Amino acid sequence: MTTAVLRQHAETEYAHELAALARFDERPRPPGWRLSPQAVVTYLMGGTLEDGTEITPKYIGERRLMEVAVVTLATDRALLLLGVPGTAKSWVSEHLAAAISGDSTLLVQGTAGTAEEAIRYGWNYARLLSEGPSRAALVESPILRAMNEGRIARLEELTRVPSDVQDTLITLLSEKTLPIPELNEEVQAVRGFNLIATANNRDRGVNELSSALKRRFNTVVLPVPDSLEREVEIVLTRVEKLGRALEIPARPPALEEVRRIVTVFRELRAGLTEDGRSKLKSPSGTLSTAEAISVVSHGLALAAHFGDGELHAADVAASLAGAVVKDPVQDRVVWLEYLETVVKERDGWRDLYRACREVS
Ligand SMILES: Nc1ncnc2c1ncn2[C@@H]1O[C@H](COP(=O)(O)OP(=O)(O)OP(=O)(O)O)[C@@H](O)[C@H]1O
Numbered sequence: 273m274t275t276a277v278l279r280q281h282a283e284t285e286y287a288h289e290l291a292a293l294a295r296f297d298e299r300p301r302p303p304g305w306r307l308s309p310q311a312v313v314t315y316l317m318g319g320t321l322e323d324g325t326e327i328t329p330k331y332i333g334e335r336r337l338m339e340v341a342v343v344t345l346a347t348d349r350a351l352l353l354l355g356v357p358g359t360a361k362s363w364v365s366e367h368l369a370a371a372i373s374g375d376s377t378l379l380v381q382g383t384a385g386t387a388e389e390a391i392r393y394g395w396n397y398a399r400l401l402s403e404g405p406s407r408a409a410l411v412e413s414p415i416l417r418a419m420n421e422g423r424i425a426r427l428e429e430l431t432r433v434p435s436d437v438q439d440t441l442i443t444l445l446s447e448k449t450l451p452i453p454e455l456n457e458e459v460q461a462v463r464g465f466n467l468i469a470t471a472n473n474r475d476r477g478v479n480e481l482s483s484a485l486k487r488r489f490n491t492v493v494l495p496v497p498d499s500l501e502r503e504v505e506i507v508l509t510r511v512e513k514l515g516r517a518l519e520i521p522a523r524p525p526a527l528e529e530v531r532r533i534v535t536v537f538r539e540l541r542a543g544l545t546e547d548g549r550s551k552l553k554s555p556s557g558t559l560s561t562a563e564a565i566s567v568v569s570h571g572l573a574l575a576a577h578f579g580d581g582e583l584h585a586a587d588v589a590a591s592l593a594g595a596v597v598k599d600p601v602q603d604r605v606v607w608l609e610y611l612e613t614v615v616k617e618r619d620g621w622r623d624l625y626r627a628c629r630e631v632s
């Protein structure tokens with residue numbers, strides 16, 4: 273086993289959970305699926321199996337959303353996960369592919385420079401020149417491989433991909449076929465194939481997807497966590513996991529410290545204090561849960577290596593300010609105002625106020 277790998281793929285890291293789920297899964301599995309839809313949802317949401325095996329929750333949020341996402345993949349529609357940054361779109365997509373196909377690596381990263389070859393196929397030019405067009409000279413894209421193997425392919429950041437390249441997906445998704453005219457052949461998708469795309473509604477809008485393409489997707493919107501408690505739970509769960517993976521020798525963060533950080537994020541994001549009493553200005557960035565996670569884990573690393581191993585305000589202040597102040601002029605004003613009007617006045621937040629003032 274390659275234990276030195278920095279980050280394992282979901283299907284490796286959670287192999288024991290997936291195997292246990294498969295063992296007790298008596299429900300019908302869609303063709304090509306490793307697990308039934310019900311078991312996939314248990315894998316995502318967590319639970320306890322008959323033999324006591326604990327399935328850790330991967331997604332913390334509404335179960336219904338995961339049910340809809342999973343069921344979509346068993347239909348002839350592809351799945352589009354949509355949401356603001358840091359709402360676990362990529363994370364859910366990886367776990368879905370791992371649970372359904374046992375392979376989350378058939379991944380295309382969408383960028384403004386994504387070319388058709390990345391979605392369809394390219395050529396190994398050395399072979400193409402020496403042998404002419406042949407199957408051996410063909411370089412399959414991850415999506416083509418997924419079609420051949422009957423697995424789930426993933427396409428990250430679909431809306432960043434240029435629209436003519438996006439349109440390559442239309443026939444692929446409706447006909448489940450990819451013609452290779454150079455070889456006078458076509459690849460027909462094997463049962464079990466489907467596609468999960470993610471898109472960020474902070475980038476270019478999904479409205480810019482052509483309506484023909486939009487119709488081939490079912491969209492599931494992943495929301496920002498609805499309550500402070502839930503967001504704290506997400507941060508604590510992820511931080512604990514990351515801390516173990518990186519072997520950071522710090523004690524788990526105190527619930528209170530994490531609550532404060534998440535409160536700061538939520539208040540600035542909403543432009544309102546949690547008690548609903550005072551309006552606030554919001555900074556230009558998104559302040560996602562993902563950033564709250566990194567503020568806490570960065571703080572823990574500082575505490576472990578340069579502090580007393582316990583997370584204090586001084587360990588999080590700098591990265592907290594860094595997360596809020598993305599635009600050095602406007603956001604700084606927003607941040608300082610928040611510090612003076614909210615943080616300074618709040619019971620038990622004096623240490624946080626002082627630590628933040630020192631670095632701001
Ligand atoms: N509801 C949630 N449940 C579990 N983990 C979550 C949740 N929301 C966010 N996270 C965590 O936040 C981190 C970032 O998530 P991810 O990278 O998937 O976001 P994203 O939606 O793809 O963002 P981006 O638009 O920036 O690509 C992950 O570590 C994930 O575990």
Ligand SMILES: [Mg+2]
Binds near residue numbers: 361362363428470
């Ligand atoms: Mg992502």
